[in-house]
Amino acid sequence: MWNWLRLVKDLVSEKTIGLMRMQFWKKTVDDIYCDNPPHQPVAIELWKEKNLDDKAYRNIQELESYAENTQSSLLYLTLEILGIKDLHADHAASHIGKAQGIVTCLRAMPYHGSRRRVFLPMDICMLHGVSQEDFLRKNRDKNVRDVIYDIASQAHLHLKHARSFHKSVPVKAFPAFLQTVALEDYLKKIQQVDFDIFHPSLQQKNTLLPLSLYIRSWRKRY
Secondary structure (H helix, E strand, O other): OOHHHHHHHHHOOOHHHHHHHHHHHHHHHHHHHOOOOOOOHHHHHHHHHHHHHOOOOOOHHHHHHHHHHHHHHHHHHHHHHOOOOOHHHHHHHHHHHHHHHHHHHHHOHHHHHHOOOOOOOHHHHHHOOOOHHHHHOOOOOHHHHHHHHHHHHHHHHHHHHHHOOOOOOOHHHHHHHOOHHHHHHHHHHHHHOOOOOOOHHHHOOOOOHHHHHHHHHHOOOO
């Protein structure tokens, strides 16, 4: 389903333009997952394809596999556009993409719940004795928060793994990985509200995020 994205590299001659297009598709993937695809023919078709299999993930591995095939694939293509062929960069991209997919799943939970749909991994829900109905009713009991803690912890672990390659990843690859700043911001916020997925503050934008991105870029970190 994502093979067509590889055509982007052949359609652009300037890396800046290519990166701008990749940023568009990164946002498009998130919007598709939130059932809010942009009015663009390809995005609409991808959204329709996604909804053919509209059900919860059986386990965290299935969610990670989906993230690898979507978010990580976009990062691999971004690296290719930047002319980077590096094993460490690919490993970092894989983990960052998986973290992105998990965080996107968490962030979309209130939206999906309002439409009576739950996509959180069923194995973790069952482990804590939580049903889909608990999320649909916006239950904030400890076992519900424990489910969110386990899922968020997996995203945090992927970020940690991605950053463990920091000294080995080519510096020119760092711009492709700056989304880690937004991911870390969300994971910190959800920790601050004790993993209450329905807390209103999680839907608020961080006005200091652009500054954090600038600082991280200036320090050549991701």
